Amino acid sequence: MTDPGPLPGLSEEIDQSLWCATMASQLAQSALDAGDQQTYEAIAPLGMQLSRQVSTFFVALHFGEPDIATYLD
Numbered sequence: 001m002t003d004p005g006p007l008p009g010l011s012e013e014i015d016q017s018l019w020c021a022t023m024a025s026q027l028a029q030s031a032l033d034a035g036d037q038q039t040y041e042a043i044a045p046l047g048m049q050l051s052r053q054v055s056t057f058f059v060a061l062h063f064g065e066p067d068i069a070t071y072l073d
Contacts (some may be wrong), residue, residue, distance in 0.1 A: 013057075014054065014057045014058075014061075017050055017053050017054050017057065018054045020050050021047060021050035021051045021053070021054050024043055024044075024046045024047030024050055025047040025051070027039075027043050027047075028040050028043040028044040028047050031043060
């Protein structure tokens with residue numbers, strides 16, 4: 001299966017951040033479902049941080065902010 005590339009209208013960096021946030025969230029949920037609290041506690045903060053970053057990208061794009069770096073942690 002080939003990588004289709006970034007979603008239309010998104011930069012590669014935003015697309016990669018979205019993919020990473022999605023995977024981290026899925027891994028954290030899988031760990032929680034399996035009763036692995038230690039893994040969940042290790043992965044969940046990463047998923048939340050990446051989700052905030054992706055949200056920041058979308059807000060910056062929506063409002064046309066030229067310098068999104070000022071919004072990132």
